[in-house]
């Protein structure tokens with residue numbers, strides 16, 4: 001059994017009485033929130049973590065005590081009977097990630113819980129109740145067999161380079177004689193499944209289950225199907241698609257075999273009897289249904305004339321179907337899926353249709369989106385509508401497909417000729433803005449199409465807006481790009497024949513993304529994928545799950561393993577990944593040292609500062625040595641940074657000796673690095689690229705007496721040689737915006753962020769991008785590696801939007817999960833306002849500032865049970881008011897100091913409205 005896996009959050013509204021003396025306060029419950037939708041079902045960890053949010057309208061509310069009750073029935077919970085766990089009254093200000101410490105939880109257990117808190121301003125009532133359900137914890141809980149057909153059919157399409165199978169349809173009738181109390185279904189259908197009971201589709205999950213290395217772990221979904229089971233006869237139907245299980249590219253991509261499933265339906269009757277319906281050889285199966293071909297890269301083909309009406313309902317004649325076979329397990333351990341499933345998260349309508357060619361229409365969705373197209377059509381039986389998808393058009397208005405490489409991105413629908421037909425594929429997805437439509441019966445119009453936007457079902461936690469349209473559009477592009485690349489793993493791109501979980505792309509990106517989406521469970525799952533891909537030697541690949549086996553043994557890509565665990569702790573107060581992966585991380589770090597380190601230098605690097613702006617617009621990678629940063633410099637500085645993180649992890653895991661070891665090792669690495677790469681004469685690192693100087697500066701490797709000079713090289717180079725434009729690739733960009741802003745050049749960071757000419761994010765927008773490009777020169781570079789929807793070049797830009805432009809930052813090291821917030825905005829003359837919010841694990845943090853006629857007004861919200869250090873741009877404290885009063889006299893506000901161009905206050909929870917008389921553009 002795994003340890004403390006899940007997080008529940010319940011919102012607890014504490015209404016406190018206006019007088020400040022302690023008293024019982026009435027409580028208003030405003031809602032309930034869990035990290036997964038609904039109350040989580042099927043959890044397989046022994047001690048889930050519980051969280052709640054306290055809502056109150058007064059200032060300065062903090063929790064002093066809590067009490068949690070977990071009961072096995074709603075009735076017991078109502079009676080305050082914590083038969084599973086009663087924490088008792090615990091003196092603590094911790095309100096998130098509290099580990100369940102009750103009776104050992106058994107498979108299938110239902111756990112109803114509630115919480116009550118005492119605050120400095122009063123006691124709450126009990127929260128509304130929430131519930132989680134345990135999954136199948138032991139192998140022996142599974143009676144179901146792996147079921148499928150290990151063979152291909154004449155209509156499957158295996159060829160030398162692409163494989164599309166027809167979907168496999170399974171059915172099984174069973175009887176349920178009595179009144180059902182509860183019915184829960186556990187399923188993993190590989191690669192992808194659709195589930196039906198009595199003809200109704202169950203759940204709204206798409207492209208499920210989440211992808212893994214199926215030889216290591218297989219995720220199952222748990223569904224409460226009580227309301228679907230009818231008295232007497234019932235029919236279960238399952239359809240299986242290829243997904244990542246049956247390889248789409250026979251050469252070089254991991255292959256797991258023909259689609260197969262494991263499914264167990266457990267019915268509990270009102271009289272206490274139980275029944276299990278399982279996947280086994282009693283099921284019937286056919287591959288001769290309407291989905292004639294499917295895979296994620298090449299698309300899906302559906303022939304409506306092959307539909308089998310009633311196939312998933314009672315009484316269907318399946319005599320000519322085959323008998324399902326028992327198959328071998330793919331090998332992985334069956335585990336409850338913790339990360340959210342994919343879902344249709346938005347539906348958009350196309351904005352235009354053109355006809356560049358006879359018989360061919362081009363649909364413009366107005367947005368580079370990820371998902372699929374639903375069509376409505378009316379035509380003759382046998383008419384075939386073909387759809388192809390692309391991100392851009394050629395000058396003649398037809399699809400530009402070169403950058404999709406071998407992905408055929410073709411969906412086909414063959415009509416059955418009834419009065420009106422609608423169709424959308426289920427086992428494929430595309431990254432596209434434009435769709436080519438051929439064979440459409442009649443003239444298509446916009447209303448015949450819908451774009452279904454698919455991605456992992458995550459809460460959008462951030463909102464962000466400024467007075468600058470370029471900054472806003474970049475944010476919008478980032479938002480579309482990030483969500484388009486969540487597919488149970490963070491993918492590099494959604495459109496070409498790749499779509500892999502490349503580690504290097506998301507190291508810092510994951511932090512920026514965490515402001516926009518609650519990606520806690522997704523990245524925790526991805527760290528598991530990374531661990532599962534680790535070799536016995538300790539080596540970690542560049543891609544996880546390792547559908548491509550790319551073990552380069554460099555540092556910059558695998559570093560994401562450690563960097564993201566740190567992010568999850570900082571942003572979500574989630575320490576589990578650090579504890580869980582500590583040994584594997586250590587193994588990797590030592591493996592790299594023992595195998596490759598020479599005199600404390602790390603000579604391993606494969607990709608360099610990937611995708612920096614090249615000297616020639618047609619190039620993908622620069623050939624100019626002056627633009628490239630030495631691989632050993634990258635490898636060694638990253639290694640140093642990782643030693644620092646591991647030192648922190650060792651302390652958190654109570655491994656003092658290890659902590660000391662990393663501390664010593666990093667000192668040696670730093671010395672070796674400075675001896676090798678720092679030129680005391682010129683005061684520059686390596687060949688003086690921005691990245692070469694930026695990394696040691698941001699990692700704290702530069703001897704303090706040289707910091708100013710080293711920094712000057714960064715700004716000189718940027719301003720003089722690159723005309724205040726970005727010159728870095730994927731590595732340098734992870735620190736650029738923060739590196740400049742932290743050292744007094746926020747203005748230069750701002751210039752880089754708002755540039756509209758090459759190279760810049762604004763340049764992408766000027767060239768019609770609605771997402772973020774893989775290359776700074778995506779409009780001119782060769783097609784072979786040139787996606788229009790990659791998020792890696794965002795680097796730390798989204799972090800900078802939230803932490804600097806809006807000034808919402810978790811106070812690192814001393815606080816996790818925004819328990820203490822540092823709020824410091826950087827108002828610029830060019831900006832009239834910034835308005836942002838972020839739903840942290842403690843509650844919603846808001847920051848909205850505007851400048852009008854030399855007055856800066858700043859409204860902030862600090863959630864209950866947190867506090868903030870607030871930096872207000874002003875020359876002295878008496879220039880700052882809060883809701884019309886001298887700030888230092890306002891309730892909840894305490895003057896701390898003046899620091900540079902800021903006056904610093906300590907602020908308790910609550911809403912505040914600060915005004916400062918002096919407008920101080922901050923340098």
Ligand code: BGC
Nearest residue numbers: 492498502504505607785792
């Ligand atoms: C991917 C990248 C990845 C890179 C590394 C590319 O093909 O799309 O995002 O990091 O390869 O080689």
